[in-house]
Amino acid sequence: PYTLGAWLGDGGRLTPMIHGNDAEVGDRVEASGYKVRRKPREEKRSGYTYVYGLTRGLRSLGLFECGSWDKFVPSMYLFNSKKCREEILRGLLDTDGYVSSNGQVTFCVVSERLARSTAWLVRSLGGVVRLARRRHALPSGVTVVGKEWNWEVHITLPAGRWFYVHRKAARWRPP
Numbered sequence: 001p002y003t004l005g006a007w008l009g010d011g012g013r014l015t016p017m018i019h020g021n022d023a024e025v026g027d028r029v030e031a032s033g034y035k036v037r038r039k040p041r042e043e044k045r046s047g048y049t050y051v052y053g054l055t056r057g058l059r060s061l062g063l064f065e066c067g068s069w070d071k072f073v074p075s076m077y078l079f080n081s082k083k084c085r086e087e088i089l090r091g092l093l094d095t096d097g098y099v100s101s102n103g104q105v106t107f108c109v110v111s112e113r114l115a116r117s118t119a120w121l122v123r124s125l126g127g128v129v130r131l132a133r134r135r136h137a138l139p140s141g142v143t144v145v146g147k148e149w150n151w152e153v154h155i156t157l158p159a160g161r162w163f164y165v166h167r168k169a170a171r172w173r174p175p
Contacts (some may be wrong), residue, residue: 001077001084002164003029003051005091007058008114013067016054018095021047022165025094068110073117082125086160089121094165097155103173105162107153115151128156 003018006029010019018025023038026049030036037050058064061074077088098106109115112133119129132152156175163169 001080001087002091003032003034003054004057004061004077005073005088005093006095007051007054007091008063008071008073008088009092009095009097009109011058014065016051016058018049018051019046020049020095022094022167024165025049025091028091028094028164070113071109071111072113073121078117078120078124085121085124089118089125090162090164092118092121093155094163094168097163097168099163099168099171101171103171105155105157105172107155109151109153110149112149112151115153118153122153122155122157126158130154 006018006025007016010025011017012019018029021040026036026038029049029051034054035052037052038047039050040047055064061076063071063074066072073088077084092107093105096107096109098108100106107115107118109118115131119131122129130153132154134150134152157172159174161169163172
């Protein structure tokens with residue numbers, strides 16, 4: 001579940017790679033039994049974790065061909081054990097979650113379906129959510145009809161461990 005959450009947050013369409021620079025994400029994916037290949041961050045380029053064996057699972061869930069605007073948490077993960085739901089949420093927050101200097105958590109994506117399923121996960125685990133839709137700036141001359149919105153999921157979580165990424169865990173403050 002953690003690996004799926006991390007891929008949903010920072011995975012690419014048609015690839016089993018999870019983009020980002022946090023070593024803890026790759027560590028957690030590897031600890032869950034996947035073989036990984038890591039490419040550390042280079043100047044002006046982010047790193048990634050290539051996850052061997054993930055492609056088949058993503059295909060079976062109907063996610064492999066999903067782009068950023070199409071991603072979602074499959075219902076078999078939404079309606080699963082508390083531990084499974086916690087791990088999916090941790091993967092999402094470790095990749096696309098942001099913790100402000102005052103400890104507030106925001107999850108920001110372009111997929112409305114992923115934003116709403118993330119909100120559902122948070123609520124199912126005792127958290128409180130406020131969804132906001134914001135128009136995002138596209139580069140000059142670029143038009144993408146129907147895809148000009150970001151979804152912000154403002155999250156208040158109950159006490160517990162919600163991040164494996166140390167820099168985020170250190171900033172988070174329980175209510």
